[in-house]
Amino acid sequence: MLIAVTAKSADPNSEVEPRFGRAPYFQIIDTESDEIKVVENSENVNAMQGAGIQAAESLANTNADVLLTGHCGPKAFHTLKTAGIRIVVGVDGAVKEAVERFKNNEYEYAASPDVESHW
Amino acid sequence: MRIAIASGKGGTGKTTVAVNLASLMSETNSGLYYVDCDVEEPNGHLFLNPEVTAKRPLFLPKPSINEELCDGCGECKVICQYNALALIGEKVLVFPELCHSCGGCTLACTRDAITEVPHEIGSIFEGKAGELMYAGGELKIGIPSAVPLIKEVKSMVPNMDDAILDAPAGTSCPVIETVRGADYVLLVTEPTPFGLNDLKIAVETVRLLGLPFGVVINRAGMRDEKTNGYCEEEGIKILSEIPNDRKAAEVYSRGQMLYTGIPGFRKYFKELFLKLTAEIESLTEKSTVI
Known part of the structure; x- marks a missing residue:
């Protein structure tokens, strides 16, 4: 299973970035091999608009199954859902710990976006 | 003046x-x-x-995708400068609220899969x-x-x-x-x-x-x-x-x-x-x- 986590940096000890669309990086963790792939999101950090949608699209291209992030707005939510990516919001702390908590079934999937557009 | x-x-x-x-x-x-x-x-x-x-x-024109004609090539999405289109797999998603009605996607579509639909914006x-x-x-x-x-x-x-x-x-x-x-x-x-x-x-x-x-x-x-x-x-x-x-x-x-x-x-x-x-x-x- 591939778990994508929004991250403040590319470092394996990075903190979770609370924003989805404008997160500087996505860390994609393979739960079977513990391999980490880092995807840069710099193009969307400064996007005029639609950062969440484009971030969701690039995440879809990584074949991630799950997204762990702080917040997710309605357009990103819709796009991620279309891509079949399940979403966990309210995630914070270190990326590593978040992945562990996910593995221990400590999270619930979000049924709807938790913030409004342009949060 | x-x-x-x-x-x-x-x-x-x-x-x-x-x-x-x-x-x-x-x-x-x-x-x-x-x-x-x-x-x-x-x-x-x-x-x-x-x-x-x-x-x-x-009214302003906004794109509408005919999914039967669309082959998911993504040309429309590439030309859109406003991030109003997303390509997920072969499906194009339209976000009309981000669209600036430039008509670029309609021109870029090679399969005539996009029609422009009028959206009322005011009076x-x-x-x-x-x-x-x-x-x-x-x-x-x-x-x-x-x-x-x-x-x-x-x-x-x-x-x-x-x-x-x-x-x-x-x-x-x-x-x-x-x-x-x-x-x-x-x-x-x-x-x-x-x-x-x-x-x-x-x-x-x-x-x-x-x-x-x-x-x-x-x-x-x-x-x-x-x-x-x-x-x-x-x-x-x-x-x-x-x-x-x-x-x-x-x-x-x-x-x-x-x-x-x-x-x-x-x-x-x-x-x-x-x-x-x-x-x-x-x-x-x-x-x-x-």
């Missing part, structure tokens, strides 16, 4: 200056337009009470208040950009006709669209720290646009001389100072004109009109010399 009335800060008296100036000028200039470009919260009509003679909706009004011509618009609630509607409202004024354009507050796109092409911009401010702060931003904006401008100080005499000091330092002309008077607030709250409602107020707007005309004339002379 086209005179745009802008401010930066909201509530400084843009509409007050615009409707009073327009109405006074229409006494001698028949065919003058008052154009309410504040389509998100228009209120000039409350003072002018125009008789609306025509009202029509404005345009035309009318008359005495001798004054009136044009205005009202943006539909939830529509993100006022710019296309402002453009359409401005286009209601025939090319050669004079107009007073009442801008929205702020210095963002709707204001830029309002002042674009104006012969002169009047920046209405109030002598408070907030008024001055936003005046400076508005001055920067009109300077960047290369538009001639002057300042009107509304509610003058509030014992904050910093605004006058700033204008002096920057070499900005103050065309009128409308005094801070409780009667102005009373008359305004009844939706009446200051220049007819308060004895002695006519002279402030008359003076503004004369100075404005002189300013614009001197600008035209300068450009003729060049």
